[in-house]
Amino acid sequence: PLAIEVRDLVVRHAPGRAPALDGVSLRLAPGRRVAVVGPSGAGKSTLLAALMRTVEIESGHILVNGVDVTAIAPEEVRARITGLTQDPYVFRASLRDNLRLAGPQAGEEDLAAAVRRARLSAWVAATGWEATLGEDGRTVSGGQLQRLALARALLYDPEVLLLDEPAESLDEPTADALLADLLDATHGRTTVLVTHRLRGLERVDEIVVLSGGRVAQRGTHQDLLAVP
Numbered sequence: 001p002l003a004i005e006v007r008d009l010v011v012r013h014a015p016g017r018a019p020a021l022d023g024v025s026l027r028l029a030p031g032r033r034v035a036v037v038g039p040s041g042a043g044k045s046t047l048l049a050a051l052m053r054t055v056e057i058e059s060g061h062i063l064v065n066g067v068d069v070t071a072i073a074p075e076e077v078r079a080r081i082t083g084l085t086q087d088p089y090v091f092r093a094s095l096r097d098n099l100r101l102a103g104p105q106a107g108e109e110d111l112a113a114a115v116r117r118a119r120l121s122a123w124v125a126a127t128g129w130e131a132t133l134g135e136d137g138r139t140v141s142g143g144q145l146q147r148l149a150l151a152r153a154l155l156y157d158p159e160v161l162l163l164d165e166p167a168e169s170l171d172e173p174t175a176d177a178l179l180a181d182l183l184d185a186t187h188g189r190t191t192v193l194v195t196h197r198l199r200g201l202e203r204v205d206e207i208v209v210l211s212g213g214r215v216a217q218r219g220t221h222q223d224l225l226a227v228p
């Protein structure tokens, strides 16, 4: 089955208000990555909230690996979908200890120590983070915090990863570098990336443009942004 299949999703934040999502559909094959872009108020955060099941769905369906998540408990959804928040929690401790203290999400069992160690050392090797591990989590940059949050999320090998504006509030070079690292680290993992930056999106499989709660355009970076 598809990793994510959103069908005709309608979400309204309050009765009588215009829907924040007005019939959005999205299909994502396993291991593919989609970037959801669009202006402020387009419905990007609402789509992520619907995938996390933290908002009520008025109509439509969300299937994750064939399971209709509109029909199961939110705690069960957590075990399948892991999101990175814009403002990750960090202990006043080294990044190494922050990684060691990463805990399971609700509904998940904690990992065996050996699995945890193996996944963390693979991640550290892949990202060249050895030199960074001793830094205090409270003093590192926003980019490093997002990398910490991603490492914590990947520790639990989620079926679907959601990234919510990871490069928000970073300066351009830092944002470019972070996005490149995130796209390296999520290669082959089903990922929904919400962003309002178009730079660096050559590497995602599809770009969906939301506007006013509807899909205005969708296609590859080449389809949408190549110079005619």
Ligand code: ADP
Residues within 6 Å of the ligand: 013, 014, 019, 020, 038, 039, 040, 041, 042, 043, 044, 045, 046, 047
């Ligand atoms: P984006 O993430 O693309 O900026 P949002 O999903 O945050 O868009 O917002 C879509 C629409 O829903 C906007 O009109 C916004 O004002 C409204 N909205 C978002 N969150 C809430 C909320 N918690 N309560 C009421 N309205 C909301």
Ligand code: ADP
Residues within 6 Å of the ligand: 007, 008, 058, 059, 060, 061, 068
């Ligand atoms: P809405 O709530 O938006 O009116 P419906 O319940 O009418 O949506 O479903 C829309 C379409 O999706 C229908 O063709 C329905 O048969 C189909 N559908 C609904 N739920 C599922 C599901 N869990 N798996 C596969 N198809 C479904």
